[in-house]
Amino acid sequence: MHTEKPKNSFEPKIIAFVCTWCTYAGADLAGTSRMQYPSNVRVLKFPCTGRIDPVFILKAFQQGADGVLVSGCHPGDCHYIAGNFHARRRFAAFRKLLEFIGVDLNRLQFSWVSAAEGGKWVEVVTDLTERVRSMGPMVEFKELAMEEQWSGTIDTPELKEAYNQI
Amino acid sequence: MSRIGVFICHCGENISRTVDVARVAAEVGKLPGVAFSTDYKYMCSDPGQTLLKKTIQDQKLSHVVVAACSPRMHERTFRKAVEAAGLNPFLCEMANIREHCSWVHENIEEATVKATEIVGMMVERVKKNRVLPTITVPVTKRSLVIGGGIAGIQAALDIADGGHEVILVEREPSIGGHMAQLSETFPTLDCSQCIMTPKMVDVANHPKITLYTYSEIELVEGYIGNFQITIRKKARSVDEDKCTGCGVCMTKCPIKKIPNKFDCNLGMRPAIYVPFPQAVPNTPVIDRDNCTKFKTGKCGLCQKVCGPGAVDYEQEDTLIVEPVGAIVVATGFDLYTIAEKPKGSPIKGYGEFGHGKIPDVIDGMTFERLASASGPTGGKILRPSDGKEPKQIVFIQCIGSRAREKGISYCSKVCCMYTAKHTMLYHHKVHDGQAYVFFMDARTPGKSYDEFWRRSIEEEEAVYIRGMVSRLYQKGKKIVVMGSDIAVGVQVEIEADMVVLATAIQPQAGADTLAQKLGISYDKYNFYSEAHAKLRPVECATAGIYLAGACQGPKDIPDTVSQASAAAAKVMALFSKDKLEREPIVARVKESACVGCFACKKVCAYGAIEEKEIRDRQGNLVKVVAYVNPGVCSGCGTCQATCPSKCVELDGYTDEQIVAMIEAL
Numbered sequence: 001m002h003t004e005k006p007k008n009s010f011e012p013k014i015i016a017f018v019c020t021w022c023t024y025a026g027a028d029l030a031g032t033s034r035m036q037y038p039s040n041v042r043v044l045k046f047p048c049t050g051r052i053d054p055v056f057i058l059k060a061f062q063q064g065a066d067g068v069l070v071s072g073c074h075p076g077d078c079h080y081i082a083g084n085f086h087a088r089r090r091f092a093a094f095r096k097l098l099e100f101i102g103v104d105l106n107r108l109q110f111s112w113v114s115a116a117e118g119g120k121w122v123e124v125v126t127d128l129t130e131r132v133r134s135m136g137p138m139v140e141f142k143e144l145a146m147e148e149q150w151s152g153t154i155d156t157p158e159l160k161e162a163y164n165q166i
Numbered sequence: 167m168s169r170i171g172v173f174i175c176h177c178g179e180n181i182s183r184t185v186d187v188a189r190v191a192a193e194v195g196k197l198p199g200v201a202f203s204t205d206y207k208y209m210c211s212d213p214g215q216t217l218l219k220k221t222i223q224d225q226k227l228s229h230v231v232v233a234a235c236s237p238r239m240h241e242r243t244f245r246k247a248v249e250a251a252g253l254n255p256f257l258c259e260m261a262n263i264r265e266h267c268s269w270v271h272e273n274i275e276e277a278t279v280k281a282t283e284i285v286g287m288m289v290e291r292v293k294k295n296r297v298l299p300t301i302t303v304p305v306t307k308r309s310l311v312i313g314g315g316i317a318g319i320q321a322a323l324d325i326a327d328g329g330h331e332v333i334l335v336e337r338e339p340s341i342g343g344h345m346a347q348l349s350e351t352f353p354t355l356d357c358s359q360c361i362m363t364p365k366m367v368d369v370a371n372h373p374k375i376t377l378y379t380y381s382e383i384e385l386v387e388g389y390i391g392n393f394q395i396t397i398r399k400k401a402r403s404v405d406e407d408k409c410t411g412c413g414v415c416m417t418k419c420p421i422k423k424i425p426n427k428f429d430c431n432l433g434m435r436p437a438i439y440v441p442f443p444q445a446v447p448n449t450p451v452i453d454r455d456n457c458t459k460f461k462t463g464k465c466g467l468c469q470k471v472c473g474p475g476a477v478d479y480e481q482e483d484t485l486i487v488e489p490v491g492a493i494v495v496a497t498g499f500d501l502y503t504i505a506e507k508p509k510g511s512p513i514k515g516y517g518e519f520g521h522g523k524i525p526d527v528i529d530g531m532t533f534e535r536l537a538s539a540s541g542p543t544g545g546k547i548l549r550p551s552d553g554k555e556p557k558q559i560v561f562i563q564c565i566g567s568r569a570r571e572k573g574i575s576y577c578s579k580v581c582c583m584y585t586a587k588h589t590m591l592y593h594h595k596v597h598d599g600q601a602y603v604f605f606m607d608a609r610t611p612g613k614s615y616d617e618f619w620r621r622s623i624e625e626e627e628a629v630y631i632r633g634m635v636s637r638l639y640q641k642g643k644k645i646v647v648m649g650s651d652i653a654v655g656v657q658v659e660i661e662a663d664m665v666v667l668a669t670a671i672q673p674q675a676g677a678d679t680l681a682q683k684l685g686i687s688y689d690k691y692n693f694y695s696e697a698h699a700k701l702r703p704v705e706c707a708t709a710g711i712y713l714a715g716a717c718q719g720p721k722d723i724p725d726t727v728s729q730a731s732a733a734a735a736k737v738m739a740l741f742s743k744d745k746l747e748r749e750p751i752v753a754r755v756k757e758s759a760c761v762g763c764f765a766c767k768k769v770c771a772y773g774a775i776e777e778k779e780i781r782d783r784q785g786n787l788v789k790v791v792a793y794v795n796p797g798v799c800s801g802c803g804t805c806q807a808t809c810p811s812k813c814v815e816l817d818g819y820t821d822e823q824i825v826a827m828i829e830a831l
Contacts, residue, residue, distance in 0.1 A: 013831065015828065015831060020238075021687065021707060022687065024236075024238070025238060025687070025707065027265065027266055028236045028238060028262075028265040028266070030265075030270060031236070031264065031265025031266060031269040031270050032265060032269070032699075034269055034270070035270060036270055036271065036272060037270055037271075039267070039270075039271045039273070039276040039277060039279075039280045042280075042283060042284065042287065042831055043262070043266055044287075044824065044827055044828070045237075046803065046819060046824075047751065047801055047802050047803050047816070047819060048802040048803060048804060050769070050802050050803060050804030050807060051802060051803025051804060051806060051807050051816060051819055052807060053806070053807040053821070053824075054807075056824055056825075056828060059825060059828045059829075060828050060831075063828050063829055063831055064831070065831070073687075076678075076682045077681070077682060077687065077688075078685075079685050079687075079708065079802075080685075080771060080772075080800055080802030080804070081685070081771035081772070082771045082804075083771070083802045083803075083804045086769050086804050086807075086808065087804075087807075090807065090808075114687060114688075114689075114690075115687040115695055115707065116687065116688070116689035116690060116695055117690070122270075
């Protein structure tokens with residue numbers, strides 16, 4: 001399929017958080033149309049991009065994702081009136097935070113894919129997969145994940161002390 | 167400990183061709199909590215569902231994962247089966263290994279690994295699923311039909327004949343739509359107005375139909391069974407209750423030279439007008455942009471001559487709120503204008519064939535008005551430029567349609583047939599005239615359609631030339647049409663008196679804005695998307711909203727009427743129940759953790775979040791917390807992602823479930 005062999009031939013793990021009304025349906029359409037794309041992506045369905053907590057993205061990186069895709073309805077097309085606008089705001093702020101802590105934003109992609117855009121889904125997924133493949137594995141969060149659990153259990157002495165003082 | 171049953175479907179060969187289903191079943195069977203796993207040829211078939219039910223009972227399963235097609239396809243099927251076996255339907259999840267896996271990957275190894283992971287992810291998710299009670303909501307047995315063309319009229323009449331109230335909303339001053347503009351219809355050549363106007367009158371007289379013309383949808387709130395529709399009734403400047411439709415105002419109006427849109431700007435109308443004589447309702451409307459009274463404050467003649475005193479210059483737009491349970495969208499089509507790029511349209515302007523520049527190059531709808539007995543020429547085919555009868559006429563098909571480089575890749579479906587009809591109408595009216603047709607392909611599937619097309623060639627002497635036109639220019643009073651006949655391999659040059667372009671069909675302007683108000687999806691051309699291309703062609707993915715006619719895709723009249731009746735049948739099926747079960751995917755607040763910041767309330771688009779006071783036994787106020795009204799909540803979950811203390815939870819999409827899925831990867 002690829003004429004040139006990519007620099008890093010490792011298989012990246014891509015996690016996609018999508019809304020059920022537009023992008024999930026668009027991905028279904030890509031299937032119904034028998035389009036082909038890399039098998040690296042795993043899709044998690046949400047009712048709306050508004051439901052997607054930025055914590056999930058962190059969690060995905062911690063769990064070993066090399067790239068994350070968040071995709072929903074085009075602006076104005078949200079099935080829930082304005083959920084995608086809330087998502088857009090949330091992620092605009094969240095990107096800055098990720099950048100601040102040193103995550104390469106090329107690993108994180110936001111897009112709008114409608115229920116009729118099977119081809120766009122294929123394009124977005126393929127682009128992200130190839131981009132992340134050329135970037136190599138994401139290691140930072142995997143190391144972090146060893147140290148800390150997302151569940152919020154307080155297990156460092158400093159945190160425990162701080163907690164007791166409250 | 168959960169006892170999960172996993173069922174992997176082969177879907178005939180659709181899944182098993184690229185996914186090693188037996189291996190997936192074996193791998194998944196090793197996961198903790200999985201008590202049973204198997205693969206089966208067709209899970210959705212009757213024996214497949216029986217297998218599912220029997221296994222739930224025999225193996226005492228606590229949760230079920232069906233790995234098959236998209237949940238958008240069969241989630242309801244399997245949840246019903248699970249319920250029949252005595253489990254709560256929300257303890258069943260589907261893993262999509264067809265649309266998201268077997269159909270999009272060719273490599274068996276990769277697809278099998280991916281399928282195993284997808285199923286594994288759903289196994290972890292289903293462990294965290296909770297029993298959810300079904301929520302029942304009442305059904306308002308009234309329906310809204312948007313658009314008063316043949317689709318809307320048919321749907322409204324069918325629903326109303328079924329005994330339910332219908333609100334019919336039309337943007338123009340009269341119902342009738344494009345069909346009222348047509349002269350005669352293929353393949354029977356019966357007069358469009360003769361079959362259309364009785365239906366329009368039926369709508370006006372039907373006791374169950376409330377008609378709002380010159381009105382638009384302002385706002386749509388609510389959900390299936392319980393919509394609240396706000397309709398903007400634009401100021402007509404004529405009181406519909408008082409007006410008798412005598413028409414004196416129109417004859418007395420001093421402004422008479424306004425091009426009539428209904429006649430494709432060929433005929434003229436006054437500033438107070440009905441679009442055409444058979445309009446329903448037969449109540450005039452004042453075109454405020456062109457009326458002297460509204461422009462200068464002087465005149466007022468129509469008010470003086472109006473016997474019943476119906477003319478009201480002070481009238482304002484009114485907003486009407488109507489509760490309905492179902493919506494039929496039938497907004498129809500518009501013709502692609504090649505003269506210029508339509509504003510906001512994804513479609514590029516054509517800018518060829520001199521349309522808009524050469525007066526005798528017209529589109530198909532303009533030809534319909536010329537041929538119509540009630541049209542501006544009284545049914546005579548006359549050139550717009552000098553009113554003479556064209557002796558040589560050229561029809562060019564596929565203008566815009568099937569032209570990917572111009573932005574439209576689809577076939578407009580009706581042009582082959584209506585061009586054949588046009589050649590016949592022309593031949594019937596201009597006996598010594600000659601019609602030429604440039605075409606790429608003739609597409610005539612449909613009952614009696616091909617016979618009709620052949621008749622235009624064999625009996626009505628139309629000359630069909632396979633090939634497109636390369637150049638078209640005005641030469642004196644003639645239009646020179648140059649093209650190639652690829653069947654014979656020669657260049658053709660015709661000196662025509664008139665050229666008719668079969669321009670593409672596209673959705674009405676503003677179709678996207680309406681879709682956004684309704685919350686339904688549409689494609690890149692703004693045609694509305696059906697829930698399933700084959701099995702649910704009249705339903706939207708949004709429950710309670712149905713489609714009819716060309717707003718969903720180019721359609722001829724028989725198809726439009728069929729779809730409208732089908733949509734009506736869907737509405738009637740919905741109205742056959744007093745209560746409706748809806749998915750219990752609603753948000754809930756953990757009151758003990760809620761601090762009452764109401765960030766959730768700010769982001770809720772539905773106003774579902776209320777303030778609730780928590781009091782102690784003495785009645786002292788302890789705190790104010792958020793409360794989600796389950797009847798209003800639509801289940802988007804924006805509140806949950808927003809809540810800083812994570813105390814709102816969306817049933818079916820809890821943090822626990824999502825995190826379990828991410829951790830499984």
